[in-house]
Amino acid sequence: MATMIGLPKSAKPGDIVEVKLLLAHPMESGFRGDFDGNKIPRDIITEVRCLYLDELVFRAEFFPAVSANPFLGFTFRAVKSGSVTFTWTDMDGNESHEVREITVE
């Protein structure tokens, strides 16, 4: 499963834009065991950021209680056309990001 981003292509200035983000990640809690009784090591995303026009509009801190393939829904206020950058970081500090454009007029 790949990362899925739901972001409208266009909006009017002042509109509240709804964003939906679905990340492909096991979010292994570190509390589960495998069939041999060994603990499966924790492997989670710890932070997700959303920048619009180079300004932080939303940030989330994840803990092991966030479900596998984490889903996030949030909003930002449309100002002008520009890029929306989504960045997520795992517990080892590995960063991934996706960029989308939105037309505001």
Added chain:
Amino acid sequence: MSRLSRRQALALTIGAPLMVRLTPASATPGAMQAAIASWSKGAAIEPGLVTLTLPLLVASGNAVPLKVMVDSPMTPEDHVAEIAIFNERNPLPDVIRFHFTPASGRAQAETRIRLSDTQKVHAIARLSDGTFRSAAVNVVVTAPACVEN
């Protein structure tokens, strides 16, 4: 002052120990209380203002939809800075923390969470004026997350 009737006295005798028993059972477990206190730096938290939406009963605790919102003008002077979600019975009391700015437009977020058991989920909002408001929802979980493989 009216004297107790025999019936009232009897009800009290039976009822009083029950009340004593029920109070600790509904109190939030200590680990969560400690996590909340360390996050809010011990500030007073007043119920209200926060709308927390979760299903009241779920078959599986693996992906429980959670939506939280606070009615706020989201201006630089008056906005919601953060909403933190806590739980009572998972291995860890923290669930997720949402950070907002006036550019967020709305203090609103949704996600899907794991619940290891039937429990209360708490949402606490930190407002830009430094005050804290909260809401809680009890979720009945018939098949918990975390324990099964």
